[in-house]
Structures are given as C-alpha cells and as structure tokens.
Amino acid sequence: MDIPKEMKYTKEHEWAEIEGDIATFGITDYAQNHLGDVVFVELPEVGSEFKAHEVFSAVESVKAASDIYAPVGGEIIEINSELEGHPELLNRSPYHKGWIVKVRLSDAGEAKELMDAAQYAEFVETEEYR
C-alpha cells in the first residue's frame, strides 16, 4: 500500500498536501482499495468554504457511498473536473491524477492535527477487520 511521505493524513483516510497556504485533498490508496471501483465523485463548487472535518465531497463505489471530510478548513479554489468523466482516476492514481480539490487554508495551524505517513501507516494496521 502506497503512503507517500510528503502528505498528511486523517483517520477517515483523506490525504492533504500542504504548500504554503494552499492544500490539495484526496483519498488514500487504502481508501480507494477498500471502496472498490469508484463510479461517481461529487465535487463542491469553487468558492465554497469548509471547516476541518466538514463533508466537502462524496464518493460512490459499487459497494457504498462515502462522505469525504476536509482534513483542514479553507476555501475551494480549484476542483478536479477530470473526475466527472473519469471517476476511476481515484482508483488508478489516488495521490496524483485523482486529487479532488485545491483549497486556500483558513488556518495553517490546523495541519498540526493531521497524521504523518508513519503515523498513518500505523493507524491503518489497526483498521483491518475489527
């Protein structure tokens, strides 16, 4: 399972890549693997604002529909419209072509709450078959 070092993670299996006051959000390799084939991604509108832990998107797979939570709060400045026609990018390339939104952070301090790659790897271990 792929867990890139440069990203931060949530317990709900979202990732955030933070550069200055801009962050990119997506779902992790673990998440896409457990959701199964993604068939639809609901995208927010550019300009909408979300608090940390608020639902900003929803992903439907053949198994289930899952809410996607904002790792940190901010304003949406760009969405990955490629996902509208190609939801499978979430499966094929969860950390690169399957990014979901770009956000201007409202509070850079919030990122401290997120897990780093090592912590997330450890967390994922405890998640398998409760």
Place this chain on the structure above:
Amino acid sequence: MKSHGITTLSIQEPLIFDQGSEKRCAFSLPDEGRFGPIEQSIPKHWIREEIEGFPEVSEPELVRHFTRLSTWNYGLDTGFYPLGSCTMKYNPKVNEEAACIPGLSGAHPYQPESISQGALRLLYDLERYLSEITGMDRCTLQPAAGAQGELCGMMLIRAHLERNGSGRRRVLIPDTSHGTNPASVAMCGFEAVPLKSGTKGIIETDAVRNLMDDDVAAIMVTNPNTLGLFEKNIAEIADVVHKQGGFVYCDGANLNALMGMVKVGDLGVDIVHMNLHKTFSTPHGGGGPGAGPVAVKETFAPFLPVPEVVKEKNGIFAFNDDLPLSIGKLKSFYGNFLVCVKAYSYIRAMGARGLRQATQTAVTNANYIRKRLEGHYHLPYDDHCMHECVFTDRLQKKRGVTTLDIAKSIIDRGFHPPTIYFPLVVEGALMIEPTETESREEIDRFVEAMIDIAEETEKNPQNIKDSPRKTKIGRVDEVTAARKPVLRWSPGTDE
C-alpha cells in the same frame, strides 16, 4: 430426493420487439363497420402517433412473453431471501385476502365517513395495536415507508422544540445505524453528528455523555443495531439524553427482534417508526408499497400529522383535522391504507402470543446460522445476535475470494444472496437475516450451501470467482453499468 437450486429447464425468451408480425394485434378495437372509424369517437389528442418498431403480437404471444419473464423472477414465494436488515419474511396469503374484501379494496378516500366505519375502525384499532406493541401512547399510520417515518419523527422533534422555544440543531447518529438516518436528519434541517460505537459493537454511554450538550436535539438509535446486536445501554443512554433536554428516536426497522418481547417505550424511547413491510409481513420491494407508521409518547401527540381517526362518544369513528400544532400531512389521504389492512390482518391472525413466538423464532434462527457458520466464516463480533448475524470474507480473502464472489456463488446454489458490504463499520460484511418464517430444513440447506462455498474456496477459488454460472446472464459488469449507465433500450443495442 430432488435437491433445491439445481437448474432445470428454463425457457429462453427473446425481446418482445423481436417477436410477432406486421398488423398482428393483441387487442380488438370496436368494429369499424358498426361504430365507424376509431378516430371519430376519440379526441385527437388521445391518439398516439405511430411508433416505429412498436411490437405487433397476438394475445397468446403477449401473455406467454410476460408469463415466461415472470418465471425468471425470484421472490419470497420462490425461496429463501436472507437479506439482512430487510426482514424479508414470507407474506401470508390471508393478508391479501383481507385486502381484497370489496368494502376495503374499493373504498374511496372521499366517500362519506358514514359508509367508511369499518375502514376507520381498522385504522383506529391498528394505531392502538402498534402503540401497544411499541409501548407508546399514540401513533400515525401516514408515512409511506421507513425513511418517511424517520422524516416524520424528526419533524415532530423539531415542532416540539420550536414550540418550546429551543433552537437545538444537532442529532447524534451511531455508526451502526441505517444509512437513511443521517439523510432524514439533514432533510429536516438538523446536523447529523456521527457517534462511534464501542469495541463490542454497541454504543457506550460515555460516548453519548461526551457529545451531549444543549445543542443536541436527539439521538437516533437503531435497535437492535445493524450488527444485529441489542443496544444494551439504551435505557442509560436515554437517561443521559433526557437529562440534557434531548429526545430519543428509535429506528424500529429491526423490530422483528423485539416484537412481543420488549416495548421500546419502556427503554426511554420517545419516538419510534416501524416498517409494516418488514415486521408486519406486508409485501416488500417491488411488491410494495411500504408503510412506516410512527409511534410517539404523549408529549408529541399534538404535533402528529392530520387527519387522525377518532372515536366519538356514540362509538362512531370520524376523521379529525383540527390539530392546530400538527406538522401537517405527509402523504395524500391516510397513508397506504391497504398495506395497513394487511398488517392488521397479520396482527389479528398471529395474536399477542404468536407475535412473541415469531420474535423468539427469528432470533433463534439467526443464532443457529451464526453458530453453524462460525469457523467457516469470520465473525467480527462474537456475541449472541438478535434477528440477524454479520460475517466477513476475512478467511476467504486469503484465497482471493471476496464477499461479492461469495454472494454470486450463493445464486448458483439456489438462494438469494444476503446483504453485502453493509453495515459499513464491518469490512467485507455479509449480513444474514433468516426471519422466523424459514423452516429448519431450508435454513440447513442454506448453511450447507455456505459451507460448500467456503470449502470450494479452499480447493478451487476460481470456481467461486467465476460464479454465477447457472444463471441466464453470468457476472455482470457492475462498474461499467454504474459509470456508463444505459437506461433505455433502442433497436440494435440489445446484445
């Protein structure tokens, strides 16, 4: 002895568009010689344009076509249907007989009360039976299904809060509740707050205590929850919620585990909805419609939907629309009336003792399956279950076989698959609900099919991954179907 679920002759059937011949017709129009051309007796705007490629078949061709297709169907009258959290129990035919009594089936919603006394009494009595079964004070039969019952319950809570000047807006939703719960909460303008269940699969009182504040309007508990486990702390949780001014809503979709044994009203529940099409044996799914009555404690009675059925001093039944605080109407007229007739028929035929026995048998059957499949399939929560049990594909996944493969393989063995990948809190869930209406022999056949799949997984997993192989269509491509849905047939696209 012939075994179940083995394919025998099943007639193939082409599309109706590929049958018949030009000018053939399954319907006789009035004789043109006697009545003149049809265009003269019917307004022009009622006559359709010619539809190119419209099937032209004779009556026997038409009847055979649809009768043959109907034999491909699988329903409760065909076999075991262990869909977890859906209570697919057999629907007794006496219910249909009752619903076909002309005075009930032919009753018009606008006919005067004076000639509707039987229908009104039935609604009045059913409301009281359901209140008694749930331990509540009043009940509305109006909601058309479970999710509308949930919405009704949330609207009642909002009306009650507003009446008392409270602006509480959060509702706690455990991760083991039904998926419709947070949706109903959001539709009613509340905010759904997720509540994590404890390691034993049930809600811990402290978790509720930590989230409970004066902005929480209610907690919405599915009991037993979607793991098939009884929420043992419910009374204590209700106490915590009530002390802080909140209410307790119970999703009663799983009432088949409690009916006649436990009254949820005694556990501190303020509002509960029931699914007549689950617990009370009225048809489900395509055979519906459903009905989702909502029972409440007295404090919510002034807010119930209108009209209510009342019994006047002289014993005459009447509708009453005069409820100034009512949340209004949820459904045209009085809900799905004939579904109520079927549920009434079921309750009267079973009696109090019968309902209690149904519950006991439903719970026994689920525990029997749990015990017999233990070891063959992984049990995420190793405790007594209520009316359904949840397994996972953990053991089979080592051989590359997933829950989906297991479900498809059950089809080849002559059964409808159980619920899969739900509840979401269990990885690769397989949720089995046998209900009380299955015989020991039928359940044994199902268990043996499941064990056979587990054994085949060890020997030749590819056989499971290639299933179903006995169906007319093999494994369908669910991913492409969802990503690129083709929702309408057009000529040349049938293959």
